[in-house]
Amino acid sequence: MIEVQDIYYTYQNGFEALKGVSLKIQKGQFIAVMGQNGAGKTTLVKHFNGLLKPTKGTVLVDGVDTRKVSIATLARKVGFVFQNPDRQLFCETVEDEIAFALKNFGYSDENIKKRVDWALNILDLVQYRKVSPFMLSGGERKRVALASVLAWDPEIIVLDEPTIGQDSQQKERLRQFIVQLNRQEKAVIIVTHDIEFVAEIKPRIVLMAQGKIIAEGEASEILTNAELANQSSLVVPEIAQIFKSLRDLGFDGNITDVYEGGKAILEKFGENR
Amino acid sequence: MSMFDGFKFRNVSSPIHRIDPRAKFFYVCALFVAAVLFSQIIPLLILLLIQMPLVIIAGIEKEWVRSLKGSATFAVLIFLMNLFSLYLYGSYGSLAQILERSLAMTTRFIVLIESFSIFFLTTSPDLLGLALEQSGIPYELCFAFTTAVRFVPVISEEAQTITDAQKARGLELEGGNFMNRVRKYIPILIPLIVNAIRRSLELAEAMESRAWGASKKRTNLYILKMGAKDYSMITIALVILAISAYVWMFIQIPTLVQIFNL
Helix, strand or coil: CEEEEEEEEECCCCCEEEEEEEEEECCCCEEEEEECCCCCHHHHHCCCCCCCCCCEEEEEECCEEHHHCCHHHHHHHEEEECCCHHHCCCCCCHHHHHHHHHHHCCCCHHHHHHHHHHHHHHCCCHHHCCCCHHHCCHHHHHHHHHHHHHCCCCCEEEEECCCCCCCHHHHHHHHHHHHHHHHCCCEEEEECCCHHHHHHHCCEEEEEECCEEEEEEEHHHHCCCHHHHHHCCCCCCHHHHHHHHCHHHCCCCCCCCHHHHHHHHHHHHHHHC | CHHHHCCCCCCCCCCCCCCCHHHHHHHHHHHHHHHHHCCCHHHHHHHHHHCHHHHHHHCCHHHHHHHHHHCHHHHHHHHHHHHHHHHHHCCCCCHHHHHHHHHHHHHHHHHHHHHHHHHHHHCCHHHHHHHHHHCCCCHHHHHHHHHHHHHHHHHHHHHHHHHHHHHHCCCCCCCCCHHHHHHHCHHHHHHHHHHHHHHHHHHHHHHHCCCCCCCCCCCCCCCCCCCHHHHHHHHHHHHHHHHHHHHHHHCCCCCHHHHHCC
16 A cells, blocks of 8 residues: 655755665554654654655555655545644634544535544544634543544554553553554554553554664564664563563563463463462 | 745854854944945945855855845845836936846845844854843843744744644645635644744743742853954944945945946
8 A cells, every 4th residue: 555665855954864765554554663763753654645755765655656646635545643733733623623624625514524423423522522622631632633634534544653641541542443443454554652552552563763664573573672672762561571581481582461471471370270 | 934044043153153243233234334325236246245255254155045045036026126116217317227226226135135144144042132131131022032033943843743734634735816825824823823822831831930030130151242353343344334434425436337338
């Protein structure tokens, strides 16, 4: 669906943010782009809906070069939820906010109403329908921003730092929500630092450092690799650290979440009960 | 934003950067007066050229050229307006004279842009604030001024992010008639203004918790003192001013048309 072919990107101030990145994203894939600040994560994903065009190389979305179509055309396929909801909310009511993109895309009134209802429901915002987005809490504003993108049901969803400023309950809700989206065969791409969050949902991981992809693979391989973690200023999840140090007892060193860990312990010691 | 880029301070060090802002401001004022005195092209070109060494010493050629490029639209506008109004209402004879006069007015504009951009490109907002404060302007005003200057790049970056976010939601800024196009900027302006207000409230709280305004008499870590190079800058400005005044009063300046007998 998205094919990134050896792209380079240099900002106007001369900063070279991407230095030869290639990546393929298939339908229904779930990907987390990770890496330290300034590694080029956001720069990379901004290429997916044409907000940035590569200085060198090409990005194809469903076979179409992003240089050749408008952002609005690409946006219908690639929904992009920005990190900070305050940088996009502007309407008088939550309802209008969600309808904004639908109006831009020229949906019929009837269709808009149906989709707004759906989006309000799915993100648990029905009670705020007529409330100003500016009156909501940070977490709720973030949900409104998410709803305003999901409303047009894009096939690919990019979430930039979705867990920042969310409490653990909201994170759990977000986790379930992402899994649900992914089940509907949507490609979900998250950009994040939150390694514990990633360890739990186990997406495919694209690890970046200094404008390049330094590793790509399954969460259990990448998150437990101390050397890679070090290169990209990440800390291996606590659970993984524990099981790594218990390898002498015969535990698998690739365990990254509590559920798996519990199961492994039960398997090993359960019979002695 | 391109025009403002030509005035954005970059923190480098050069003899011009180290000159006291007050001395530099005096120079800008002197240049301003001199440029306004003359409407002939020869003295204006001289004023344009004598500033070039300053640009070179300060090492700001690139930014300076950018400020000129940014103001090119205005320069062309000034040129055309002079051309038309002189042609229609002026008492000038030949087309060559009208052209020369219009070029002179454009050069005057460029001289002004040049001197202002030298000033702003080589003076850090902090020093400027300090200079204002030491000139007896109330600290609250100086602070408001320096903060405003400092937040310009922040706000322009934010405007870019907001534009990106709205474009990702299908907003198309191009096309449509004038009113439509104005309306399309609402989704960008509202978050920008709301965030600016929010940010200023946060800044106010942070400042108050760091004892802003606790004592009436503030002391400064750095104090500006005029030194030899500052006085020589003022002297240069005075000399330019004196020569200009003398030429203006006692010398009949020929136009290019007269010289070349066009």
